[in-house]
Amino acid sequence: MTVTLKKPSPACIPVHLTDRAHLAAHTASLPAAQRQWLDTVGFTGAPDTHALLPDDQGGLQAVWAGVRAVDHPYALSALPKALPAGRYGLGDGGFGADAGAAALSWALGGYSFTRYKPARRAPAELLLPPSEAARQGLLLAAAIAHTRDLVNTPAEHLGPADLAAAVQTVAKAHGAKFKQTVGDALLKAGFPAIHAVGRAADAARAPRLIELRWGSPKDPKLTIVGKGVCFDSGGLDIKGPEGMRQMKKDMGGGANALGLASLVMGLKLPVQLTLLIPAVENAISGNAYRPGDVFKTRAGLHIEIGNTDAEGRVILCDALAYAAEAQPDLIIDLATLTGAARVALGGQLPALFCRDMQTARDIVDLGLARHDPLWHLPLWAGYHGGIESDIADIVNTGRGPQAGAINAALFLEDFVPADIDWLHIDLFAWNDASRPGRPAGGEAQTIRTLLAWLQQRYG
Known part of the structure; x- marks a missing residue:
């Protein structure tokens, strides 16, 4: 454990x-030789840098680390793989630490995807006094690591059935109900777009709708929907090698x-949770479904297939329509939906679409404050x-290349009734x-921000 x-x-x-501004004050009480050593090795307190202070016997006496802020989610992330192996604790020679951020940032700094190749070395271990903040930091880190592991796993070992098994494992851990509708059963159950x-x-890699349900029926209904295209060749409108x-x-x-969803359950938010993938x-x-085909969806709308490589919105439309039937208080869908969003905002800024301007601004502000941004x-x-x-x-495609992310979002909006809050x-x-x-590789994006917003909304 890290x-x-x-x-x-x-x-x-x-x-x-x-940090740079406080280095001189923080180190003023150190012996002159140690201050000189920090100057000799060029330590300035810059973020994501550190210096090792030796003792008189040539061992390691202490570490000085530069941070942006002690509550930054990656404050200590540069350390676990850079420090010599061993056990460390947070010292009192500089800033006081934020336990939640320390737990999160150190755990994320120690993350490696090791399913096929072992890590070069074990990360250094941090000992933190037990606290609720530290526990929540580790809960966040575990959810992020699991998300990364799933995204990093190749399609050979993470097909639709494997993704369902991952959801089932999480459901079992939290006492949630699990269900999946597979293959031709999708047609009988009313999910023709997912099936197509x-x-x-x-x-062995048949399509399916994965469902997880948790919580008390007395609580508000929250439905989270996630696009689960385990591999996208582009279909008959096949992608080129770089795109695939x-x-x-x-x-x-x-x-x-x-x-x-795992964070909502782990923190026991007072909601009636449904997860649909x-x-x-x-x-x-x-x-294979073809360009020019027309399908009647669960919602009754007929969709024409302009391009088989715009498949994400096709499977999501059935899931969103199904989600809306229960009249939830809120629907959130997350999807690697369009290259157009990446052209507009790049990879570090997910695009947020929301019917209410103030809600959108509140969520953007939360994301900036938590260094888990979206726009x-x-x-x-x-x-x-x-x-x-x-x-x-x-x-399922626009008439041209402009506003591709907006076109995709408008397509999805047609399947979410106007009286349901939707992100x-x-x-x-x-x-x-x-980066530290x-x-x-695979990354969890926006889930810390969305969790904070859900905590505000539901208490």
């Missing part, structure tokens, strides 16, 4: 936290939805004509490059 909730012993090496996208995969290379991550919305592989075979894009009604079909109600998150679920606590 973090242990236990009072540090005198044998633990202290880690003192400082996933029917080309073989029987990372499509194991196209279930990133489902992974993030599961991560958020339509899980498919967008494959190619003789019975508001409009549900611009004037663009709806771009997804209206000549032969069906709507088409749509178009996210990347991936880090293109490594955020290694390249």
Whole structure:
């Protein structure tokens, strides 16, 4: 373990936290030789840097670490893989620590995806006195690590059935109910759009709707929906090699939805939770759905397929319609839905779509404050004509390349009644490059922010 909730012993090496502005004051009481050593090695208190202070016998006496702020979610993330192996505790020579941020940031700094390749070394261990804040920090870290593991796992080992098994494991851990509707049973149950996208995969990778239910029927209904395309070839409108290379991550919305659901249950929010993940592989075979096909969806709307590579909104429309039937207080969907959102905002800023401007602004502010950002894009009604079909109600592609993320969001909006609060998150679920606590690969995005907003909403 990278973090242990236990009072540090005198044998633990202290880690003192400082920054550029306070380094001189924080180190004023150190012996002159130690201050000179920090100057010699060039330690300035810059974020994500550290210096090792030796003792008289050549051992490690203490660590000084530069931070942006002690409550930053990645404050200590640069340390676990950089410090010598051993046990550490937070010292009192600089800033006082924030227990929740310390637990979260140290645990995330120690994360590695090790299913196929072991980590080069074990991360250093941090001992923290037990507290509710530290426990919540570790709960957040565990949900984020599980989300990353799912996104990082190749499609060979994470097909629709494997994703369902992951949801079932989480359901069992929290005493939640689990159900899945698989293959041709989707047609009988009224999920023709999910079936259409996933029917080309073989029987072992059959499409399905995964459901998890938890909570008291007395509490408000919260439904979280996640896109679970476990691999996206593009279908008959096949992607090129570069576009297909990372499509194991196209279930990133489902992974993030599961991560958020696990936090809602782990913190026992007073809600009646439903998690829905339509899980498919967008494959190619003789019975693959085709450009130009028209399908009647669960909601009764007919959708024309303009492009088989816009499959996420097709499976989500059935799940959203199903979610709305229960008249929940709130629906949140998370999806790696469009490349257009990445063109507009890049990989670090998921796009938020929301019918209420003030709600959107509140969530954006929460994200900025928690360093788990997202950015508001409009549900611009004037663009709806771009997804209206000549032969069906709507088409799953716009008339051109402009406003692609908005077109996709407007498509989904048609399946959510106007009297239901709804958030749509178009996210990347991936880090293109490594930063402390955020290694390249699968990523959990917006779930800390959404959790904070849900805690405010439901208490």
